[in-house]
Amino acid sequence: MAATWTVAACTGVSDVVETPVQGHVDEPQAVSFSAYVNRGTTRGGYQGTLSLESLKLDGVGFGVFAYYTDNHVYSQTMLPNFMYNQQVTWDGTLNSWTYTPVKYWPNETGDNGATTTDRLSFFAYAPYTDVDASTGRALVRPTTGIVGLSRSIDSGDPYVRYFATYVPKDATDLCWAVPTIDKTKPSVSERVNFNFKHALSALNVQIDADVDDGSTGVDTYTRIYVRSITFRGFAEKGQLNLNNDQNNPRWNNLDCDCDLSSDAITIYDGRRDGREGASASLNEQRTGLNPDIVQSVPYTLDGGSAWGNIANVTAGVTNTSVNLFNSSTASAPIFVIPTNEPLYVTIVYDVETFDSKLTSQYLSDGRTHGSSIENSISAYIKTGGDATIQMEAGKKYNIRLHLGITSVKVDASVTTWPTDGTSANVQLPN
Secondary structure (H helix, E strand, O other), rough: OOOOOEEEOOOOOOOOOOOOOOOOOOOEEEEEEEEEEEOOOOOOOOOOOHHHHHHHHHHEEEEOOOOOOOOOOOOOOOOOOOOOEEEEEEEEEOEEEOOOOOOOOOOOOOOOOOHHHEEEEEEEOOOOOOOOOOOOOOOOOOOEEEEEEEOOOOOOOEEHHHHHOOOOHOOOOEEEOOOOEEEEEOOOOEEEEEEEEEEOOEEEEEEHHHHHHOOOOOOOEEEEEEEEEEEEEEOOEEEEEEEEEEEEEEOOOOOOOOOOHHHOEEEEEEOOOOOOOOOOOOOOOEEEEOOOHHOOOOOOOOOOOHHHHHOOOOOOOOOOOOOEEEOOOOOOOOOOOOOOOOOOEEEEEEEEEEEOOOOOOOOOOOOOOOOEEEEEHHHEEEOOOOOOOOOHHHHHHHEEEEEEOOEEEEEEEEOOOOOOEEEEEEEEEO
C-alpha cells in the first residue's frame, strides 16, 4: 500500500494533491505526509534558494527521521529506529511524493494493552543529503553546505551539520520542518504534516565607489582595492537541531550541545602576500571576494604609464555596483547562520594612486611608481531609527557599501522572503 504525500503553501492558500489511503482503520496503513513550505522559498530572485518545486525538479527531495517508541513518549534516549535519513522524492507519474521501503503505522498492542498508545515521532530537513549512516558524514564529502547528519546510532534529536560558503553559486539553502512528536495511529486519511521553514539568512553585499569630493568615480590614476572584510553577527558553521517548534531554528556549536554564537569571519583578497594574518600559516584562510575588486597578480608600473594603460591591472572598486563576493550577478546572496546578534562590519581597503615621480617600492609584492594608503573602517550596520540589524532566519539582508577615500556609506534593507520590508540609508563613522 503506497504512502501519500501532499504539497501546499504555508500562507494558507492550499494547493493539495490528494490520493486518499484506502482501507479499514484496523488494516495495515502506510505512513503518509503532507509538506508545507514557506511561499518565499522560491528560486526566483534568490540564486540557490530552496523550494519544494526545485526539490521535485532536481530529484533530490527531503530527508526524514522517525522514531518508534512503543507506548513511551519521545525522549533523548530514543534512536531513529523507524526511519533514518529516509529520502522522499517526487514521482511525476503518480503525482505524489514517494519513498521506499514504505513504512506502516504500528498496529500492535502497547505494553498496557492499548493500541492507541504506540507512538511515532517525525523530523525532516531539506534538501536531502546522502550520508554514511555509521559516521553521519556526507558521502560526497562537501566542504560547504550540508556536510553531515547525526549517526543512526545516536540517540536523541537528529541534527544537520552545515558550513557556509562565500561563493554565491555554491551556496546551499537549508530548511527544517516543525516536528511531529508522539503521534499515535491516525484515522485512515490523516497525514503527518511537515511545515518547512528557512534555517538560514540570505546575505547580499554590493560595493561601489563613492568618492568624497563629489566626483562620479575614481579617476584614471587611482584605484580602490578591497583587502579584507570582517563580519560579526552570524556564524559560518553550526549544527541544526531538528527538534524545534519555535519560529527561530535551534543552532548549536559543532562541538557541544550549547547555543551557537557569532564568529569573527574575515574574508581576504586571496593574494597571500602577508598583509593580513598573524603568520604565513594563518594568513588569508578564507577567500571569496569578487576578483574584480581586489588587486591583481603582482605587476610593475613602468615607462610613466597611467593605470588605464596597464592591461593586467584590475579595475578595483568603481562607481558601478558589484557583488562583494565572487559572483558576476550583483544581487546573488550567500546563506549564513543567524545568531540574533548585531551585525558588525570592518572593511580594509587600499587607495592606490599612480605617480611616475614615486619610484620606491611601496608594497610587499614589489609595485613601483605610486602611493598606497590603507584604510580600515568599522561600524554596526543599522536601519532606520538607529537600530542595529540582528540577522534572523528566513530574511534576506541587502547591504550596499559605498566605498570612499576616507569613509564608507551604507544602504541597508531587510526583507522577509515572502514580503518586502523597508530600507534605510546609514552613514558609517570614519
